[in-house]
Amino acid sequence: MRTVAQRDGGRRRVLLSTVSSDAHTWNLVFLRMLLEEMGHEVVGLGPCVPDRLLLDTVRRTRPDLLVISTVNGHGRLDGARVIRALRADPVARDVPAVIGGKLGIDGDEGAAAARALVEAGFDAVFTDTADTALIGRILGALPQRAPEGRAV
Amino acid sequence: MTRQSPPGPRPARPGAVRRPGPADLGEAVARAAREGLLVVQPRMGMAGPDAMAAGLRAVCSLPHPTVGTLTLDSYTRVGDHGLARAALAAGEPLNGFPLVAHGPHTTARVAAAAGDRPVQVRHGSALPRDIFRTMVAAGLSASEGGPVSYCLPYGRTPLAESVANWRAATAEFAGLSAERGLRAHLETFGGCLLGQLCPPSLLVAVSLLEALFFVQQGVTSVSLSYAQQTDARQDVEALAALRMLADEWLPPGVDRHLVLYTYMGVFPGSPRGAQLLMDRSAELAVRGGARRLIVKTPAEAVRLPTVEENVAALRSAARAAGRRAVGDGRVPYVGEVDPGEVLAEARALVEATLELHADVGTALTRAFAAGLLDVPFCLHEDNRGLTQAAVDGEGRLRWTRTGRLPLPRRTVPHPAPVTAARLLQMLRYTADRHDLLALEAADDPDWAELSGPGPAVRPPEADPEPYRIAVVGTGPRGLSVLERLAARLAERPAPRPVEVCAIDAHEVGPGRVWRTGQPRWSMMNTVSGEVTIYSGPPDDGPARAGAGPSLYEWWRDADPEAAAPDECAPRAVYGQYLAHALDRIERTVPDGVLRLHRLRRTVRTLAPEGGRYLLTLDDGRRLRADRVVLTTGHPLPRLTPDQQELASFAERRPRLTYVRGDSAIDMPLDGIAPGSVVGVIGLGLSFYDVVAALTTGRGGRFVPDAGGALRYEASGREPLLVAGARSGVPLRARGRNQKGPQHVYRPRLFTRERVRALRRRGPLDFRADVLPWLLAEVELVHCATALQRAYGPDIAERFRQEAEEAVRKGTAGAGSSREGRGPQEAVFGAAVRCGLRGHGPVDLRRWAWPFGDRVFSGPQAYQEELAALLRQDVELAAEGNAEGPVKACLDTIRDVRGVLRTAVDFSGLAPRSHREDFLGDFVPMVSRLTTGPPLVRLRQLLALLDCGLLRVTGPDARFTADPASGRFQVHSPRVAGSRTELDVLVDARIPDPDLRRADGDLTARLRDQGLLTPYVNRGPDGGEFATGGVAVTGSPFHPVRADGRPEKGMYVLGIPSEFTRWFTQVGSGRPGVWGEFAADADAIAEDALHGAHDGTTATPLTGVLLGPRWHTALTAPDEETNP
C-alpha cells in the first residue's frame, strides 16, 4: 500500500507482466529499463504470472497501461485467455492493455495471432517486427487521466 | 502463489509399460567417446505424439551418435496439465511435448521411435515429481535440470520449495528407475541458467553444485552442462575448470561427462550468422573436451525449429566436430588454456556454498539467501540481485558488480551503468557479431535479417486508385527491385492495389545485356551455381518472389545436359532465367496485391507533377507513377574527344570501320570482312567477348588438343585480330572454383571494423590507410595457402595466429601503419618463420604488369613470352581458388570487396586519393588480376595465338589514325617492328557511365531538369573529384538534385551510380546469401511501398495491430507527441 502523489504531465504508470506459462525474463528486464528511461513508473510482476495474480494487481494498482510481454510461443493462447478474463472483470475491464513479443511458435504466425489477440480484447498487439520504441508513442497518445492524487 | 502440483499418476511399478526401453545415456556417450565421436542432440519438442515420434525417429536414424530429446511444453513445466490437455484437444500448437498430459503409454510409444538410442526428457520444472513419475513409467530414465537452474530462470516457485521438491523427486526417480532395471541419468542445467550475461565461473559453480546435489540423492550417472558464452577462449577455460572441479568433488564411482550447449542467448538472425555460431560451438565442444553437444538451429531467433531444421543442425554439428583440426584457430584446446581465473572464482563459490551445510540442497538455499550465489539480471525473488555482469572490450564476460559473492581478491569489478540500449547491445553482442562475421565473410553489406513478415492486414479498400511504381530499365537490377516489391507485398499486402510498370525497350525482364535472343558465344563470367535473382533460396513452395532457384538449379531443370554449377552459362540462358523469374513472380502474387504491366518501350520524359511523376513513352502514351526506380544499366555516353577523332576518321573513309565501345552483342561486327585486319582496343572482359564473336561466332570451334590444351579449327570466315592495351596482357583467369556457393571468408586483418574505425577519423588516404591492410590480408591468404600445401593445416593455422600477433605487435608500438607496407611485411615475416620457402611476397603491381618496362626485339619474341605467361596463368588457375596460393589470394580481393566499399563509397576517400590511388591505380591493377574470365577462355586465347588468328601488340599499345596511309594503326613502343595497319578498329572497352556526357536520352533530360547530378567527391579541405556517376543518397539511393536535396520519389540503382559507390556492375545475387544485391533492392522496395501503406485506415505503426478503441486516436498522421 502506498500513496501516489499527483502525476506529472506525461508520466504514466505501467503494469508490466507476462503470461502464466512464460518464464522468459530478459524481455521484462529490458522493457522495464526502456519504460523507466522514458519517464514512466513501472510495476513489474516477473515471470509466469498466474491469471489471478495479474487481475488482482490490475485492480490494486489501476495502471494507465498494462503491458504484457511474452516470447515463449504460448502468448496467443495465454494472452487471449487472460485478456478475456480482464475484460470481464467489473472493476478492471477498462484498463488499456497491449501485448507484444513472439506470440506464436512458428514465426510467421505473428499476423494471425495478432488479429486473434485484438479480437480477444487487447488495444494493441506488437508483433515481433514492430519497433519496440513505438510503445512510447502509444503511451504518449493515451488520454490523460485526471491528475488527482489517489490512494492505491 | 506457487502452484501445487495436482496429484500425479501413481508411482510406476515395474511392468507399468513393458517395452525394451531406450539405451542408457551415460553408456552411449562413453561408447561414442571411445570412438572419438561427439554425441549430438537437439532441443526438440512437439505437441502431438506422431510429430514427436517422427522427430525422434529422424534424429535417431542419423549415422553419427545422437541422443533423442523430448522437450516439454511450458504448461507442463508449470504443472498446468489441464491447459495442456485443453490445447491438445483444441489442436492448438504448444511449444513442447506435454508428457504428463499424454501419460506413460503414449510417451512410451513415442519414445520407441528412438530405437536403441537414448532418449532424454528436458523440461524446466521446479516441481518435477509428476514428470519423473510419468517418465519412468514410460521406461525413460534420463532427464535434466536442478533445484536452482530449473527454478530461478523458469518461474516464481520459491527456491526452498524447488529444492525440497527436487530433493524428494530426484531420490524417488533414482529409486524407481533402479526398480525397473534402469539407471537414472541427470544433467545439470546450472551451466546455463538465464542463458546469457552470466560470468562463466558462476555457471561452472552451479553446474557442479547441482551434480553434487543429484549424487546426494542417489543418482550415479550425471552430466555437467556448460553453455557457450561470448568468448571462445573463456569458454574453454570454463570447460577445463568444470572438468577439474568435477574430478575433485564427485565420487569416483559416479559416471559423468561434460555437455556443451550451443549458445543459449539471443541468437543471430541471419542463417549464415547462426550457422557460424553453431559451427563454433561444435568446435568448442571438441576442443573443450565436452562429449555431448546440444545444438540450436538457424530458426532459433525467430521460432521453434522444424524436424528437418533440427536434423540439419545435427548433421552440421557432427560435420563441424569432425573438422576439428582445420578450425579457424580461434578456439584453443583445453590443454592450451590456463583456467586460472575461472577456476579460482568457481572454486571459491563452490567452497563457500558447501561450507554452509552438509546437505547440498540446503547449502544452495542458504547461499542464495546470503548472496554468496547471485545471478546477474535474475528477477527471481530469492535471488539477491546485487551482482551485475557485462561483455568487456575483448568480448569476455566480466563482473561489473560482485555483490556479496565470495570471489578471490583479484577479481576486480568494473561498475558500469546499464541502460536499456546498452543491455540490448550486450544481449545481442553474440548475435550481431556472428551476423556481421558471416556477412563480411560473404563479401556482403551492412546487415542481414531473417526477415520476419509484418501482419497481413488488409482493411477495406476505400480508394481503388492504384499505387503505381515505375521501374525504368529491367535486367537484373530492375528485376531485383521488382522481386523485393512482390515479396514484401506478398507478406504484407498494401491497403490499395499496387501496380508495377516494368519498362524496357529491349526485353522486359532480361533487359538489353541479357536478352534471350543473343548468340551462344556470348558467355557469362560467373559460374551458374553462384548466380541467383531471388532474394531467398527455394523452399517446398513454388518458385516465387523471396524463394526461388539459383541460375544453376533452374538451368539443371531446363537443360540437364548443359547445366553444371561450376560452368558459366551463355548470357542468353541467364536471360531466359530472368524472364522465367519475372513470370514466376507475376504469377505467384495475387492480382489484387500486385499487378504487373510490361511495357516494351523507351521512356522519353519524366517530370514531377503534383506529388507524382508523369512519364511519356516513345509511343506517345503517358503514365502517372507514384515512385520511379531508375535501373537503366550500362549507359552509352557521347564519345570522348579522342574516340570521336577516330570515329570521324573512319567516317570520311569508306574502307575503314570504327566500332564504338559497347556490349559486344550490340556491336555491328557482322560487316567485318573475313581476312580483314581488326584492331581491338582493350584486353578486358569485352575483349574476350569480341574475340568470341569473331571466331566461334563465325563458325570456328575449339577442339581438345594434347595435355588439356585446345586447338582452333577455323571456319575461314574470321578476320585477323590485333589486340592491345596498356598492360599488354589479357585479363588473367580466375582460379578454378573450389569454393561452394556457401563459401565464407572472414577477413582477419582487413576487417570492416578496422575500416570503420579508420573512416571515423575523416577521409582516408587509400594508399596509406587502406591498401596496407588489404595487402596484409592478401599476403595472409597467400602464405597460409602455400604453407598449408607444404606442411598441412596445423602449420597454416599456427602461421595465421603468428601473423596476426606480428601485425598486432608491429602496429601497436609504431603508432600507425601510415607509410610503407608494414603489416604485409609482418605477415610475410611470420610466414618465413613458419617455414615458407620458395615464395616471394605478393606483388600485385608486378603481377599486373609482368613485363615492367622491358623492351622486346620483335613481335614474335613478345608473343612467345606472352604465351608462356598465359600458360603459366592457366596452370595457376587450375590449382584453384582455394588451394592455389596465387589465385586464392587474388580471390580474397573479391572476397573483401564489401570491406573496400566500406572504405570507398560515399566519399570515404579523400578526393585526390579516390581519383589517383584508387580509381587511377589500384582498380585497374586488381581488375587485371581478379575480374577475369574462367580458365577455359585463356586456353582458347592460347589456341588462337597459336594458329595466328590473334596477335597481341605489346605493352603501352597505341591506336592511331594515320592520314598518310589512310588507315588505322597500332604499335607498341616497346616491341620493335610492331606497327600494324588496320582496316577496322573495335573499341572493346565498356564505357564508364558519365552523366556529363549523356546525350539525347532520358538520363540527359533528367540531368538538364536538375533531377540527376554528377557525383563530386568533396574533401573537407576544398579538394574535389568530379565524376560522371549519378549522385545518390545512402540507402535507399535517392538521386541528389541540383539543389542538393534528395528526390524522394525516385531511386537510382546499379551502374549509373558508379563512383558514388564502387563496383556496381554486379548482375546477380549469390544463392543463400542475403547480400548487398538483395539488400539494396529491398531497401528501395521498402521505401517505395511506404506510400502505398500511408494515409489509410491501417496502422502507421509498422508491425502493430490496433484494437477498435485506439484506431482513431492513434492512426492520425505521424506527428504524434512523444512523452
Ligand code: B12
Ligand atoms: C534466453 C532464452 C531462454 C532462457 C530464458 C531465461 C530467462 N529467464 O529469461 C531459457 C534458456 C531459460 C529459455 C527457456 C525456454 N525457451 Co527460450 N529463448 C531464449 C532466447 C535464446 C533469447 C531470449 C532473449 O533473451 N531475448 C532478449 C530480449 C531482450 O528480447 P526478446 O525477448 O526477443 O524481446 C524483444 C522483442 O520481442 C520486444 N518485446 C518483447 N515483448 C514485448 C512486448 C511489447 C509490448 C513490446 C512493445 C515489445 C516486446 O522487445 C525485445 C527487444 O527488442 C530466445 C531465442 C532468441 N531470441 O534468440 C529463446 C526462445 C524465446 N525460447 C523459446 C522457448 C520455446 C523456450 C522454452 C519454452 C523451451 C525451449 N525450447 O527451450 C523454454 C521454457 C521457457 C518457458 N517456460 O516459457 C522459443 C520460443 C518459440 C516461439 N515463440 O516461437 C525461442 C524463440 C527459441 C526458439 N526458437 O525455440 N529460453
